[in-house]
Amino acid sequence: xxxxxxxxxxxxxxxxxxxxxxxxxxxxxxxxxxxxxxxxxxxxxxxxxxxxxxxxxxxxxxxxxxxxxxxxxxxxxxxxxxxxxxxxxxxxxxxxxxxxxxxxxxxxxxxxxx
Amino acid sequence: xxxxxxxxxxxxxxxxxxxxxxxxxxxxxxxxxxxxxxxxxxxxxxxxxxxxxxxxxxxxxxxxxxxxxxxxxxxxxxxxxxxxxxxxxxxxxxxxxxxxxxxxxxxxxxxxx
Numbered sequence: 448x449x450x451x452x453x454x455x456x457x458x459x460x461x462x463x464x465x466x467x468x469x470x471x472x473x474x475x476x477x478x479x480x481x482x483x484x485x486x487x488x489x490x491x492x493x494x495x496x497x498x499x500x501x502x503x504x505x506x507x508x509x510x511x512x513x514x515x516x517x518x519x520x521x522x523x524x525x526x527x528x529x530x531x532x533x534x535x536x537x538x539x540x541x542x543x544x545x546x547x548x549x550x551x552x553x554x555x556x557x558x559x560x561x
Numbered sequence: 562x563x564x565x566x567x568x569x570x571x572x573x574x575x576x577x578x579x580x581x582x583x584x585x586x587x588x589x590x591x592x593x594x595x596x597x598x599x600x601x602x603x604x605x606x607x608x609x610x611x612x613x614x615x616x617x618x619x620x621x622x623x624x625x626x627x628x629x630x631x632x633x634x635x636x637x638x639x640x641x642x643x644x645x646x647x648x649x650x651x652x653x654x655x656x657x658x659x660x661x662x663x664x665x666x667x668x669x670x671x672x673x674x
Binding site: 451480482487488489490491492495502503505537539544545546547549550551552553554555 | 565593597602603604605606607610612651653655656657659660661662663664665666667
């Protein structure tokens with residue numbers, strides 16, 4: 448059984464650029480959630496995708512957008528990067544929609560915006 | 562809205578001593594409560610969770626937590642700390658009525674030899 452994988456591991460971007468982060472969910476999972484974890488803080492919920500549709504969103508601006516594909520992998524896109532977007536971005540997959548099912552986290556993508 | 566407060570950003574214990582990490586929650590609906598552990602440069606791993614039923618929840622690696630509704634608490638304990646327990650621990654709350662999991666700011670556990 449393959450766990451949740453994320454790519455790339457690290458990324459450095461310049462303010463104003465756009466970035467795409469990728470996540471492969473665990474086998475059998477149809478739901479993916481994305482979190483932003485700033486240094487020294489707990490993860491903050493960005494949004495969740497269930498069967499290719501957005502299924503809940505946290506307090507993040509529209510320049511944070513996502514996609515989920517038929518194989519349930521997912522992308523997080525961030526436009527017009529700001530310095531405060533520097534963080535660890537975590538992807539988590541689960542068996543079904545909502546957050547009451549156990550979420551399996553990937554190792555994260557460390558994004559640095561300069 | 563739901564929220565979690567973790568008391569103490571850093572906790573230091575000696576190897577073999579009791580580990581107690583504190584978590585208080587706020588929720589207007591029945592909560593689901595979780596404890597996660599994060600090792601350096603890794604994602605989060607679930608230690609245990611409370612949904613309904615038994616208020617004392619046992620998790621992996623000898624950890625357990627007790628849901629106390631009257632105190633709105635879900636503290637994490639382990640009778641005897643091991644060096645490998647050194648990590649960041651996060652308490653989180655959600656419910657069956659929303660898709661937003663709220664995490665606390667985390668507690669860094671240090672284990673001294």
